[in-house]
Amino acid sequence: MAFRSVFDGGALRTELENAGISPHFVPLIWKYVVHNPGCDLGDVPSLPSAAYPLLRSKFRPLTSSLSSSLDSKDNLTTKLLIRLQNGNSVEAVIMRYDTRLGKYDGKPRPGGPRSTLCISSQVGCKMSCKFCATGTMGFKNNLSAGEIVEQLVHASRITHIRNVVFMGMGEPLNNYAALVEAIQIMTGLPFQLSPKRITVSTVGIIHAINKLPDDLPNVNLAVSLHAPDQDIRCHIMPAAKAFPLGKLMDSLHSYQKNTQQKIFIEYIMLDGVNDQEQQAHQLGKLLEELHVVVNLIPFNPVGSSSCFRTSSEQNVKKFQSILRGVYNIRSTIRQEMGQDISGACGQLVVNLSKERSAGRASLLTDIEDLHI
Template sequence: MAYKSVFDFSVAKSEFENVGIKPHFIPLVWKHVLQNPNCQWDEIPSLPSAAYSLLNSKFKSCTSTLHSVINSNDTVTTKLLIKLQNGEFVEAVIMRYDTRLGKYDGKPRPGGPRSTLCISSQVGCKMGCKFCATGSMGFKNNLSSGEIVEQLVYASRISAIRNVVFMGMGEPLNNYASVVEAIRVMTASPFQLSPKKITVSTVGIIHAINKLQTDVPNLNLAVSLHAPVQDIRCQIMPAARAFPLERLMNSLREYQNNSRQKIFIEYIMLDGVNDEEQHAHQLGKLLETLQVVINLIPFNPIGTLSHFSTSNDQKVTSFQKILRGNYSVYILARFLIFSMRQRQLAEKEILC
């Protein structure tokens, strides 16, 4: 029998209620599992007696296993390779940074050391983006909400996680129900992450974006745009044919009107494809009615993706100057949370 993850809230709630146990005991189980990685169910105090037999017969504290932990030489990043119950692998990456580095609006930045966790929502991906290692894998399966939360469980034992970004393997909004349930667990006890510290990245699944603000308010939204016009976007992101830019921009405006939050725009710089001066102007005009933060990402060729090459520093600088000088957008001075190189190296290991 395949056991269920105790972090699959809807499953756990249903099973608890079926035997007459109130669901408010579930967070007590989660808290104990977090604090005691190798615990047995009988060791958890203060549960109704029926809960112990139920947990033993149907649930595991984690259905996945932590296969390997790899630290970068500078200890800034830690990659977790996680083996799922079905034998597939996904990766999660802990990224450590100090928010006090650099300046914002000419003033010292507040804060201190922080850890952000980049997590996966699928094994593989249906979107088929031609510059993405995960896209070359094709789609294998969705993760359950418990398998998503388990990545946070493992990471929390290594570092105090303050932010979560759904920027690992998969398109989060193609696994909408599991992602939304996982976020609700992460924002509840005992994790208690602020929704404002969670970012969901998407290629632009319009109908799901329209639902997201209602189902889980106050999240940060990041959009993998990567091109300022529909033709180029379709060339490098085949799935974009289903999400025309005009409709996507309308959806983002509505999302922003409801959320009152800036939207992150991810833009990978591909030499000769989307990095010319005309593209910078097109991008600025496309986004000028939105409040956005643009993240220009360097492309790192690996494997079958080598037919693309990364833009040189001069092109990137010129691109930035056009956007900053002519349009009301904010461009990150450093790459958003983690570098594309770190992510692709992690993905390459999984592909191998």
């Protein structure tokens, strides 16, 4: 029998209500499990007596387990391999920053050490982006809201998590209901993450973007654009055929009008593909009427068979200077983290066949981190 995660909030509330138990006990249950992840649900204090047999028969404190954690040499990145109840695995990545070491608009930034967790929403991915290792897995299954939240629970045992980015394995907006439920749990008790410190990344699922302002207000949106025209997008991102660039831009204009929030644009720099001056001007014209931050991402190798090369530092800087100088678009060049543990952008993938034969996952990896 497969048990539900106690962090599958909708299922837990429904079961409690059907038993005549107030759902107000849910945050209490979650708080106890977060502080006692190895507990028996019968140990949760101060619940109605009828709650205990119900919890034990249908739920588990955690349905996933932390198979391994791997630290980068600089100790700024930790990659977590998390084994799910169905035998599949996903990866999550902890990235550590000290905001005082950087500058914003030429001024010292406030704050101090903080940790960002990059979370997976699916096992594998349907999008098949040619520059991303996760796409080589194909699509296995969606994660439940509880399985998404459990990644935060596992990471929180290692360090305090302040920011969450949905930039791990999978396309978050293709698992929309679970994504919304998971974020609602993360922003409530006991986690109480600020919605402004949560970012959802998408390749551009238009109908889901249109729903975000109502379902997840104040959560940040990041769009993996990666090219300034439809032909190049379709070449490197086959799923873009279903989401024409013109219609995607219309949805982003509508999103920004409704939310008044800036949009993060993810742009991976591929040598000779999308990194030329002409494309910088195309991108600038495409985005100049939006309030955006363009995050230029150095391409990370995803195996010897990759047909792409990393753009030269000179091309990246020239590209950035055009966006800034000609179009007054704020642009950053991503600080790459975790390459030595395959935890950088585009590298996340779990080799499931080797996992089954060796008893653990063989990590090739990728995950994006966004500076917020």
